[in-house]
Amino acid sequence: MEQTSVCKGCAGCFPDIDGPVHDTLTVSAGCWARFGQALALQYSDHRFWPAHQLLTDAYVLQHSRSDDRRSIRSAHVHLAALYAQLCLGQTEARVIALRRALSEFDFKPLGHPWPTPGQSILAVDLLAPDQHQMTVNAYAWRVLEDWRPFHELAERLCKV
Secondary structure, eight states, X not given: OOOEXXXXXXXXXXXXXXXXXXXXXXXXXXXHHHHHHHXXXXXXXXXXGGGHHHHHHHHHHHHOOSSSHHHXXXXXXXXXHHHHHHTSOOOHHHHHHHHHHHTXXXXXXXXXXXXXXXXXXXXXXXXXXXXXXXXXXXXXXXXXXXXXXXXXXXXXXTTO
């Protein structure tokens, strides 16, 4: 039977593998590998690409759970980008510009307890492009819902 471990970032149960992890995200090697599989699909098959921005913002926001200043910045940037896409319907170009502008700031820690994750990247389909987009949308909305206590902050950040 395959050994599993729980990712501290998203609470998903992933294969317990010995592999690389991101240096500023709170992520297990199995979870990071799953995200890497999704990115490989998006970069290698244009039919998966439309989900790229949402997936990246949702995943990184969900896993930016440390007090490292880079992780704090990441949480702010990806929270704003996710909110801009889902709640404000902003264009990809505007969201990219927003991320770029916010990445210049040093942010204070969020000051609230970290949200309890309601879903992990395991919910994202990696087989069919239409299912991929649909499941990425659902995953992104769930992550944003988990971060509801920070929506006022997200709205302020989107005005940069």
